[in-house]
Amino acid sequence: MHLSPLRTAIALVAALSATLAATSTGAPASAAPGPVRLLGESIVPHALSYRGTTVGGLSGIDRDPCTGEYALISDDRSYQQPARFYTARIxxxxxxxHGVRFTGTHALRQPDGSTYPPPTLNDGRAIDPEDIRVDPRTxxxxxxxxxxxxxxxxxxxPVIQPSIQVAGRQGAYLGSLPLPRDYRITADEGPxxxxxxxxxxxxxxxxxxxSAVEGPLLQDGPESTTEHGSLTRVTQHSRSGAVLAQYAYPLEPLxxxxxxxxxxSPDTGVPALLAYPHDPGRYLVMERTYVPGAGYRIRIFDATTRGAGRVQHLKSLASTAVRPMRKRLLVDLDDLPLPRTDNVEGMTWGPRLSTGERTLVLVSDDNFSAEEATQVIALALR
Incomplete structure (x- = not known):
């Protein structure tokens, strides 16, 4: 979750029923030229009540190959209701x-079956959910x-260590993935x-x-400024958690x-990345930047690990010359005919169109603020 100061309110639709949980727009006639075009967006009403929960903070999305529905995770840290995810038809x-219809919600569970508590002093059980993926095997x-x-x-x-967890279809805890040592938060190193x-x-x-660390580790150098970018880390894991490779990814300047x-304070980083299904070294990487007074900027890059140097053995990216991943800009949401660009953080492949184009479905995190919006945006990739 990335909080921002209050901005000019945009009137949102009053809360509708959960079966009509979004207003929709199609793509304007003057869609932007290039490899990506806007198909349209839906706005989920602010503070929509669904099965005893408040829909908001949607920071991750994935299309479920088993049902055709979408899974969306809320980054509510159990402040409003227990940490949870949703399923929806989009x-x-x-x-x-043409609409977002929520079909289910489940709390994320601890190993003992209980829900996660809100953060308290020195309570390492608390969590901060951010992204969700449906296992294509299970x-x-x-x-x-x-x-x-x-x-x-x-x-x-409290200090809460990052984690990647595995959950059942109802949210039951099934396990946790071992993470690289450099993902661990310590006094002077780590995220x-x-x-x-x-x-x-x-x-x-x-x-x-x-997986990707959102911004540079403490030992990997300063954050991006308007004068220079920064380096973060992208790690390829086996299903058991073994680090197969780790690469430096170059973030844009502010x-x-x-x-x-x-x-x-301003910040920039990687809230979502998406593997190409048949090319293990190629990714879509979302870079989300927030600058006070200027707002959000969301860019999606086509990036590859080919030719990049492996860095899992390097304690610091600041003290050694590295060959980072190569990337090219695929789309800047500011270049599309959207009424606004908000705090977009989630990204998944959607259905293929009759034109042969792949679709991307994006979701924004409204931070549970009436001054922000939950946008569900669809793009077509040529």
């Missing part, structure tokens, strides 16, 4: 996004949580606060799981200077 075709769920680095030593929020583990994706029919009067 009608996407060449004419747009149809179970794999989900990531980025953990927590306290604001400062002695601050009243930064709110820039830890988010993105996960399956490749090679489920035999390969790839697109604007931050408002000096804002209490918020």
């Amino acid at each position: 009608d996407v075709d060449g004419g747009g996004v 149809c179970g769920y794999w989900w990531s949580q980025e953990g927590n680095r306290p604001k400062a030593p002695g601050a009243p929020d 930064r606060r709110n820039l830890a583990l988010e993105a996960i994706t399956f490749g090679q029919g489920g035999s390969l799981l790839t 697109f604007a200077e931050s408002d000096p009067d804002s209490p918020w």
Whole structure:
């Protein structure tokens, strides 16, 4: 979850029934040229009530190959209701996004079957859910949580280690994946606060799981500025958690200077990545940037590990020259005819169109704020 200051409110549709849980738009006639075009979007009503839960904070999405539905994870840290995920029918075709209908919700469970508590001082049981993927082999769920680095030593929020967990179809705990040592939060190394583990994706029919740290590790150098980018890490894991390879991924510089009067800080990172089904070294990588006073910018890159140097043996990317992954810009959402671009964090492949195009379905995290929106956006890739 990435909180932002209040912005000018955009009037959202009042809460509808769960069977009509979104307003929809088709693509405008003047779709942007290039390899990606906008099909349309739906807006899920703010604070929609569904089966005793508040729909919001949707930070990850995946299309379920077993049902054709979509799984969406909320990054509610059990503050409003127990940490949970949803299932939904999302009608996407060449004419747009024709609705989002929620079909189920389940709490994520601890090994003892209980739900996760909200964060409390020195309580390492708390979680911060971020991404979800449907296992193409078992149809179970794999989900990531980025953990927590306290604001400062002695601050009243606990250290929570990042994790990738496996859950059953009803949310039952089935296991946890061992993670690389450099994903671990320590006093002076590991992921930064709110820039830890988010993105996960399956490749090679489920035999390969790839994860990404959202921003640079403390030991890997400074965060991006308007003057320079930064490096984060992308790791390929076996299903048992063995590190098969790790690569440096180059993040873009900030697109604007931050408002000096804002209490918020800018940040940029990787909230989602998506493996190409038949090319284990190729990914779609989403870069999400927030700059106070300038808003959000969401860009999707086509990236490859081919030619990149492996870095799992390097303690620091700042002290050694590395060959990072190569990438090219696929689409900047600012270049599409969307009414607004919000805090988009989730990405999955959607259905193939009759034109032969692949679709991408994106979702934004509204941070449970009426000033933001839950957007479900569909794109077509030529």
